[in-house]
Amino acid sequence: MIPAAFAYARPTTIEEALQAIADGGDDVKVLAGGQSLIPVMRLRLAAPETVVDLTRVAELRGVCEDGDHLVIGAMTTHHDILVDPLIAAYGALIAEATETVADPAVRHRGTFGGALAHADPAGDLPAVALALDAEFVIAGPGGARRTVAAADFFVDYLTTALEDGELLVEVRVPKLGAEWGVRYEKFNRVAQAWSIVAVAAAVRHEAGRIVEARIALTNMGPTPIRAKATEAALIGVDVSLETVTAAAAQAAVGTSPSSDLNAQADYREHLAQVLTKRAVLAAAGI
Amino acid sequence: MTQITVRVDGVSYTDDVEPRTLLVHHLREQLGKVGTVVGCDTSNCGACTVHLDGQSVKSCTVLAVQADGSEVTTIEGVAEGGVLHPVQKAFHEMHGLQCGFCTPGMIMASIDLLKENPSPSELEIREGIEGNLCRCTGYQNIVRAVQQAAGEMGSHGTHTAPETTGAQA
Numbered sequence: 001m002i003p004a005a006f007a008y009a010r011p012t013t014i015e016e017a018l019q020a021i022a023d024g025g026d027d028v029k030v031l032a033g034g035q036s037l038i039p040v041m042r043l044r045l046a047a048p049e050t051v052v053d054l055t056r057v058a059e060l061r062g063v064c065e066d067g068d069h070l071v072i073g074a075m076t077t078h079h080d081i082l083v084d085p086l087i088a089a090y091g092a093l094i095a096e097a098t099e100t101v102a103d104p105a106v107r108h109r110g111t112f113g114g115a116l117a118h119a120d121p122a123g124d125l126p127a128v129a130l131a132l133d134a135e136f137v138i139a140g141p142g143g144a145r146r147t148v149a150a151a152d153f154f155v156d157y158l159t160t161a162l163e164d165g166e167l168l169v170e171v172r173v174p175k176l177g178a179e180w181g182v183r184y185e186k187f188n189r190v191a192q193a194w195s196i197v198a199v200a201a202a203v204r205h206e207a208g209r210i211v212e213a214r215i216a217l218t219n220m221g222p223t224p225i226r227a228k229a230t231e232a233a234l235i236g237v238d239v240s241l242e243t244v245t246a247a248a249a250q251a252a253v254g255t256s257p258s259s260d261l262n263a264q265a266d267y268r269e270h271l272a273q274v275l276t277k278r279a280v281l282a283a284a285g286i
Numbered sequence: 287m288t289q290i291t292v293r294v295d296g297v298s299y300t301d302d303v304e305p306r307t308l309l310v311h312h313l314r315e316q317l318g319k320v321g322t323v324v325g326c327d328t329s330n331c332g333a334c335t336v337h338l339d340g341q342s343v344k345s346c347t348v349l350a351v352q353a354d355g356s357e358v359t360t361i362e363g364v365a366e367g368g369v370l371h372p373v374q375k376a377f378h379e380m381h382g383l384q385c386g387f388c389t390p391g392m393i394m395a396s397i398d399l400l401k402e403n404p405s406p407s408e409l410e411i412r413e414g415i416e417g418n419l420c421r422c423t424g425y426q427n428i429v430r431a432v433q434q435a436a437g438e439m440g441s442h443g444t445h446t447a448p449e450t451t452g453a454q455a
Contacts, residue, residue, distance in 0.1 A: 002307075002308065004306065006305060006306060008305030008307070008351055010351070034352075035329065035347055038329070038347045039328060042308075042327065050423050051305065053352060103332070103418075104342060104399070104416070105343050109348065191416045192330065192417055193419075
């Protein structure tokens, strides 16, 4: 299987990339790591007129810190994330989820920003970005930048707030220090498979009592979704199997999971509850 | 057509390619590097794994134009002077193959794994080759082969096969 013919642009700066996108015609695809886009193009589910390849835009790659935020360049690869000392210190939830993405060869090419911009509901990183209230920095035609909150970035199935002509530049994520416990709890059946359901949890607790909980669900609807009822139910409770189980029983409230070959919707609702319980207990150190 | 120059197994090649040409097809059909095989064509099986600037990649999921200016190492480039790479030797000695179709990719993934983690546990080996499928299900001996190679490479110092180490652009 070979992709349909396309024009190819390989910019080396953000400015050149925006220009290439502007010049690319009606159907432009931005190629980040290509680990989703190239398979889709091989299957001819996408046949863009122009492909703008970002792999040589060095300024889009790398992790740095800005006060109490981590700033992750959109072209930072999954492998980069896993060996980055700032991520290790302040981004443990990102690292845990990234480690479960596909396999080592895919993680060498696939990128943090590409996975978020692709917005596959079964992808692992969107739920992490949502749980952490990440901010998406987007450059538009002419270089003007805007920032979109994670809650507004994921719009629908494979659809984000990115408009035509725009480029995801970086993602700003609040640092989580040692007072936070985190867990990415993923359920799939075989090696390198997508999540049937997964749960990203970050919990801040003091003396055994939860003071803040951030929980987001993967593949429980067309976009990642916060388990708000469970988050609210956890505030102020003393951590125990009973209290967490009771709060996690509300994990599927407000979700709209699909039924497909992997699982029926009601089974996904069951998984969301079980995985949320496991994730919160692990994040709380139990 | 776009002109690209790629160094493959130590030899530099300049060719015109269509942007849609996949790296694996360039390697096999233009450069004759047929040791790298196409297995699934869906980015799952890892049979086409090569090293691009020192890192394992699935060459069916990289465009040939993306390798312009880069170093590629295929299964044909890991032996040195007719002497098998320790991982090749271990796959041979431990019978880490049945039909052999997954073997080129398994060996390239294993070499990359051992570069990052010279003494992996059995679980780390299984996770390290997670992206490579053996449809004969011959995983037991593949894992044993990687364990043997790790032991041999650890006890004989750093192997000096023409492995690339450059950072990816």
